[in-house]
Amino acid sequence: MGAQLRVYKRRIKSVTATKKITKAMEMIAASRIVKAQRQVAASTPYASELTRAVTAVATGSNTKHALTTEAENPVRAAVLLVTSDRGLAGGYSSNAIKTAERLTERLRAEGKDVVTYIVGRKGVAYYGFRDRPVVESWTGFTDSPTYADAKRVAGPLIEAVRQDTAEGGVDELHIVFTEFVSMMTQTPVDNRLLPLSLEATAEETEAATGKILPLYEFEPSVEGVLDALLPRYVESRIYNALLQSAASEHAARRRAMKSATDNAEELIKSLTRLANAARQADITQEISEIVGGASALADATAGSDK
Amino acid sequence: MAAELHVELVAADRSVWSGEATLVIARTTSGDIGVMPGHQPLLGVLESGPVTIKTAEGTVVAAVHGGFISFADDKLSLLAEIAELADEIDVQRAERALERAKSEADAAAERRADVRLRAVAGH
Numbered sequence: 001m002g003a004q005l006r007v008y009k010r011r012i013k014s015v016t017a018t019k020k021i022t023k024a025m026e027m028i029a030a031s032r033i034v035k036a037q038r039q040v041a042a043s044t045p046y047a048s049e050l051t052r053a054v055t056a057v058a059t060g061s062n063t064k065h066a067l068t069t070e071a072e073n074p075v076r077a078a079v080l081l082v083t084s085d086r087g088l089a090g091g092y093s094s095n096a097i098k099t100a101e102r103l104t105e106r107l108r109a110e111g112k113d114v115v116t117y118i119v120g121r122k123g124v125a126y127y128g129f130r131d132r133p134v135v136e137s138w139t140g141f142t143d144s145p146t147y148a149d150a151k152r153v154a155g156p157l158i159e160a161v162r163q164d165t166a167e168g169g170v171d172e173l174h175i176v177f178t179e180f181v182s183m184m185t186q187t188p189v190d191n192r193l194l195p196l197s198l199e200a201t202a203e204e205t206e207a208a209t210g211k212i213l214p215l216y217e218f219e220p221s222v223e224g225v226l227d228a229l230l231p232r233y234v235e236s237r238i239y240n241a242l243l244q245s246a247a248s249e250h251a252a253r254r255r256a257m258k259s260a261t262d263n264a265e266e267l268i269k270s271l272t273r274l275a276n277a278a279r280q281a282d283i284t285q286e287i288s289e290i291v292g293g294a295s296a297l298a299d300a301t302a303g304s305d306k
Numbered sequence: 307m308a309a310e311l312h313v314e315l316v317a318a319d320r321s322v323w324s325g326e327a328t329l330v331i332a333r334t335t336s337g338d339i340g341v342m343p344g345h346q347p348l349l350g351v352l353e354s355g356p357v358t359i360k361t362a363e364g365t366v367v368a369a370v371h372g373g374f375i376s377f378a379d380d381k382l383s384l385l386a387e388i389a390e391l392a393d394e395i396d397v398q399r400a401e402r403a404l405e406r407a408k409s410e411a412d413a414a415a416e417r418r419a420d421v422r423l424r425a426v427a428g429h
Contacts, residue, residue, distance in 0.1 A: 045316045049383045053376050056349055147318040147387065214378045219350030220336040228351040229374065232387070239318065 002282040008275035012268055019264035025088065026257035029250045032143065033183065036247035039144075040180070043243060047236050054196075054233050056216050057226055065223070066162050067230045068196050074171035076113040078135075078160055079104060080153070080193075080238070082177040082245040083120035085142045090256035092178065092186070092249055093122035099188040100176040107174070115160075115170060119153060119242070135160075143246055150239035157238075158231050161194050171195075173234075177241040178248035184255075186248035193237055196230065309343035311380045313359055315368060317389040322368065329360040330382055332375050339375070347378040354417055356392075356425040357384060367392040369425035371418055388418075392425045400426070 081100040083093040100123075104114045118124050118137040127134050136156055141149045163169025173194040178186050218225045310326040330341045333355035341348065352373045359366040373386030404419035406412075 039319065042320045043318065045314065045321050046318050046385060049314070049316060049376070049385050050374075052383075053349060053374055053385070056347075056376065056378075150318075151387070214347040216347040216349040216376070216378065219334050219339065219348060219375075224335065225349055225351055225374075232374075232385075235387075236318065 002278060004278040005275055005282060008271055008278055012271045012275065015264050015267050015271065019261055019268065022257045022260040022264060026254055026261055029254035029257060033247055033250040033254060036144070036243065036250055037180070040240070040243045040247060043147075043236075043239060047240055050229075050233050050236050054229055057218075057222065057229060065226050065230060067158070067194055067234070068226075070195050071165065071171040074110075074112055075165055076115060076170045077107045077172040077174060078115050078117060078157060078170040079107070079190075080117045080157060080173065080175045081119065081123050082175070082241055083118065083123035083126075083142070084245075084249045085121040085139055087122065088256060089249055089253040092252035093120065093126075096176055096178050096188045096245075097123060097126055099190055103174060103176060103190045107172075112172070117153075117157060119245075142242070142249060145239070145242035145246055147235075147239055150235050150242055153242070154231065154235040154238045158234055175238065175241055177245045178252075180244045180247040180251065183251055186251055191241075193234060196233070309380075310362070311341070311343045311345075311377075311382050313382045313384070315357070315359070315370075315384045315389055316386070318387050322386075322389045323359070323366060323391060325359075325361060327359045327361045327366075327382075329358075330384075331358040331360075332370070332384065333357075334375065341375075341377055341382055343380050345377055349376045350374065352384070352386065354421045356421060357389075367425050369395060369422045371421065390422065390425070395422050395426050397423070397426055 079100060081096060083096050087093070100116075104116075107114050115135050116127065116132070118127060118134050119139070120142045121139045124134065124137045124139060138149070138153055157173055160168075160170045161173055165171055172192060174190055175193050176188065176190045179189045180186055310328055311330070313323070313325060313327045313330060314321065315323040328342065332339055332341075332350075333353045334350040335353055336350075339348075339350065352370055352375055354371045355369075357368045357370045359368070368389055368391045370384065370386040371388040373384065373389070376383050376385070400419050400422040404416060404423065407415035407419055
């Protein structure tokens with residue numbers, strides 16, 4: 001076998017092995033999207049009931065709460081950025097990071113200090129490499145977050161919003177995550193989570209359901225209910241963001257791995273062509289060597305006959 | 307047939323139980339509350355505790371840890387971060403958890419395990 005041919009054969013073998021890996025990752029990601037979507041669906045009843053309850057409080061009372069009052073001069077804003085733990089998901093993490101950068105810039109332009117909270121190893125690495133301060137980060141659960149994870153993330157954030165700005169608290173809480181639109185489309189979005197504008201929530205729900213909520217009796221009191229309700233509401237929103245991000249991550253990974261598999265296939269095809277051509281060239285050369293040798297022999301015998 | 311109300315018991319990550327009931331008893335921060343059809347609209351904060359749902363066929367008991375009860379138009383929703391039906395609770399595991407919580411003096415875990423066991427006992 002010719003040297004050229006051997007080199008091609010070796011490359012085909014290694015690309016085939018890579019293709020098998022990417023194909024497997026594609027299939028795993030595809031099955032996980034379905035699971036993640038099911039989780040999003042399973043968490044919907046809780047989220048919608050909670051929104052209804054918050055709306056009920058908003059329409060039924062005029063109570064002020066630390067988590068719903070807008071600061072007159074907001075000076076500090078917290079940004080929660082949701083990225084993935086693992087790479088090989090195309091532009092998933094970097095798109096989220098880019099959106100967070102834009103948001104940070106906008107908030108800075110408005111004269112607010114920005115403090116960053118991060119979910120996912122990729123975001124932590126990005127900020128760590130650039131030596132930017134991160135208040136708190138959480139890793140290890142981005143591909144299948146549980147409610148307990150969301151609670152862990154929400155705790156310090158709610159605490160920071162409750163704290164006085166002068167003592168290091170924040171006035172606003174923004175969240176950047178990747179919304180799962182469809183299998184093909186995932187868009188990074190930034191939302192302001194706190195302070196919650198109750199009027200807007202109320203209007204949204206009324207527009208959606210088309211009816212006015214009844215007057216509730218609150219147990220133990222409006223303030224008590226609101227106190228317990230708002231942190232849960234924030235947790236549930238963060239939980240939803242984590243779940244959508246997980247679904248988006250799997251979808252992005254599936255797509256990235258699909259194109260990697262396609263590329264490998266393409267590469268194998270062209271390498272096989274080259275290998276065939278090399279083999280053909282080898283054979284042609286061998287034949288011409290034999291023919292050349294035979295005719296030289298024939299010439300020699302013909303000469304001796306004379 | 308007695309009037310019935312529609313109950314949805316949902317945990318943060320799943321829907322636990324839903325159906326028609328004649329009476330629901332839950333523990334709010336200001337005491338136990340019983341809700342029957344036609345009750346006035348209500349929104350309350352739940353304590354950790356067993357929730358009893360009486361239906362035409364029998365009684366359903368669930369352990370609920372933190373959450374809300376909201377009732378309007380004969381529709382009752384029980385929202386809980388964690389909710390388990392009594393049939394789903396692993397008694398041995400809850401007992402082990404209770405002992406562990408006691409030895410570690412973890413009040414929250416102890417209460418959770420205790421609520422689970424009481425939900426099973428009330429079943």
